[in-house]
Amino acid sequence: MRPYPRFRRSVLQKLIVRSFIPAIIPAVLSCVYAGACAAPLAAVLPPEAPWQGKSMERVVPAADPHATPLERSGFVRSPDYAQTVAYLRSIDAGSRLISLHAFGKSYQGRELYYVLAGKPGAGKPGARKPVVLVQAGIHAGEVDGKDAGLMLLRDIAQRGRDDLLDHVDLVFIPILNVDAHENASEAGRPHQRGPFLKGARTSAQGLDLNRDYARLQSPEVAAVVKLLQQFDPALYIDVHVSDGIDYQYDVTYTFAGWGTYARSQATAQWLMTAYSTDVDKALTADGHLPAAYPSWVDENAPHLGLRISAEGPRYSTGYGDFMGIPTVLVENHTMKPYRQRVLGTYVLLEQSLKTVAREHARIAAAKDRDRAARPAQLMVRWERESVPREVREFKGYRYDSYLSPASGARELRWTGEPQTIAMPVFGVRSTREVTLPRAWWIRPEHTGAIALLRSHGIRMEVLDMSRAAMVDVAQMANGGHRQELRRPSRSVTMPAGSVRIPADQPGRLLAAALLEPESDDSMLANGMFDHALPPESALSRHLLAPLADRLLETAPGLRALFQDAIAKDAAFAADPQARLNWWLERSEYGDRSSWTYPVMMERR
Incomplete structure (x- = not known):
């Protein structure tokens, strides 16, 4: 099975504007005038299917002293940041298995917390147990993982489920996007059934944090990447709630690339086999209906089908795939009741701990194989195929x-x-693949680029004295048009303090995605060098033509190359400006008309 990547947000927004918002406005106005607003979208959402799953047995009565804030509210209100931290502190105080740790601060200065759940002394002496790292609330309106995790931690600490920690440790981030979590409203995510208040999608910095794994512009995702480096988890789970249209499945999940398009093939195969089989079986036994997360060709025409794709390292799943960390994106169905979604998440997290405890040796071997691989190329462009790969029951x-x-x-x-x-x-x-070099070079003045690579754990060598190197230099028209990229080779002298990033390392593909100028996740594509791309004044045709004519007369080697180019390319031969630009690029003024990308590629 191969699930599908993310829904197209723009289509969803159109669907809300066209269908939901016109129906909401009268209800909103009437409740404003009446002085109290109930959930106005209940009248326009599709019908709610009844559900009574076996996982309901995990709910404790509201009067239970260990009930979570959500259980006390009857699964209506999810706790705010302060209530969540207070509940975790109470579990920490009452159990030797649970400890609460700060691991960073949000953009607005709030503490970011993770919980470490583990048994001291379990397993072999001195041996480190595998870690399952679970993250909730990267999109702060989608907090199913937070409330499911609080219930699971409670049961581990107080209700006899400490057996889940016999062979595995749990690292749990209850709220990653804490600033957006506190920007909660009844109007948040109007297409989603519960909880009553929902946080915002973007951070206080204005970023979608699940697009920031390559750039690391947010303190929140930068802190998570450090945790991934610290724990190197056997499994990384990122819990979301879907957007989109109505269907029967309540718990769906996906992995980057799903086999065909995964960069880390060994871990992808484990996710698609042992992990998926275990999770589907557990969810089904507890009354849930799991499936691959569906992504549509066109949400407004569902009959056109579903799509699967590759992913870049900007996403949590893509980042895990590039780094050889088995990563799961959970996407509970937005139109299912909150109780059902939270309990489905609980079952998935519980089974994930069991599966990793049993499969940790196979996972470690798969990670080792992926990190030892040295692919020669990186796919940087792709497009949807016109013929379906398969037909699937939905x-x-x-x-x-x-x-x-x-x-x-x-x-x-x-x-x-x-x-x-x-x-x-x-x-x-x-549609486009780049061949990876032996190494990339960066001069010492580009401190931001070097710091970003260090933050990702990319290995590099720092020159203690100057060194000559033969490199490809990526040049493009000022303004940064990557489609006009040229790669001439030249000998350069790199000063002391320059860094050489060898491609022969486990982070090979992530380094390539960040450094290769044609990658959509490169530092160039993400705007790191926008300040260095002012357009150069064009040389007027009435001056460029006599310059080219003189070179044509005085440079016989270039003249032969020019005549050969004209003979082989009729379109080029018929384009006066292209012909003049050919000479400009080879003149002493050529470098002035181009911008040189500060990352150089060593090929030999």
């Missing part, structure tokens, strides 16, 4: 359409009537 709901007075068009309407349909699944094909 448990959805029937939908029809209605004429919306607000949009003036026919809009989807979900009926709540179950149906199983055959769904085509589309993959991608590579």
Whole structure:
């Protein structure tokens, strides 16, 4: 099985604007005038399917002294930051298995916390147990993982489930995006059933933290990357709630690349086999309906099918894949009741601990194989294939359409009537791959680039004296148009303090994704060098033409190359400006018309 990457947010936003918001406005206005607002979206969401799963047995009564804040509220209100930390402190104080740790600060200065759950002295003497690292609330309106984790920690500490820690440790981040978590509102995520208040998606810095793993512009994700380096987990779980349309599944999950497109093939195969089998079996036994996370070709036309794709290291799943860490993205279905979603997350986390305890040797071997691999190329561009890879059974709901007075068009309407349909699944094909060099070079003045690589744990050598090197130098038109990239080779002298980043290292692919200028996750693509790209004044044609004419007369070697280029490329031969630019690039003024990317590539 291969689940699917993220929904297209822009399509979702259009769907909300067209279908949900016009229906909400009258209800919102009426409740404002009445002085009290109930959940206005309940009237326009698709019908809610009844559910009573076996996982309900994990809920304790609201009067129980160890009940979580969510259980005390009847699964209506999720605790705020202060209540969450206070509850964790109470568990920490009452159990030797649980300890609360700060690991950084948010953009607004709030402490970031993780919980370490483990048995002292368990396992072999001196041996480090495998770690399952669970992260909740990177999108702060999606906090199913927080409330499920509080219940699981309570049961480990107080209700006899400490057996889960016999062969594995748990590291749990209850809220990563804490500033956005405190920016909670009834109006948050209007398409999501519960909890009552929901935090914001973006951080106080204005960033989507699950797009920041390559850039590390946020203190929150920078702190998480340090935790990943500290614990090197056997399994990394990032808990979200889906966007999109209605279907029967309540707990869905995905992995980067899913086999065909995974960069770390060995860990991907383990996730697709042993892990998926265990989790699906556990969820089904407890009354949940698990599946691969569906991503649509077009949400407004679901019959067109589903898509799978590769991922870059900007996402948690992509980052784990590039680093050889088995990583799971949980996407509970947004339209299922909050109680159902939280309990499904509990089952998934519980089973993950059991599976890693049993499979830790296989996981370690898979990680070692992936980190020892030395792929020669990195795919940096891809596009969806026109022919489906397969046709898959999908448990959805029937939908029809209605004429919306607000949009003036026919809009989807979900009926709540179950149906199983055959769904085509589309993959991608590579449109551009780059060959990795032996090493990359960066001069010492580019401190920001060097610091970013260090933050990712990329290994590098620092020159203690100057050294000559033959390198490819990436040049492009000022303004940074990567489609105009050239890679001439030249001998350069790198001063003391320069760094050489060898490609022969476990972080090879992440280094390539950050350093290769054609990568969509490169430092260039992420704007690190935008300040260095002012456009150069163009040399006027009436001056460039006589310059080229003189070179044509006085440089016989260039003249032969020029005539050969004209003979082989009719389009080039017919383009006066291209012909003049050819000479400009080879003149002494050529470097002035281009910008040199500060990362150089050693090929031999």
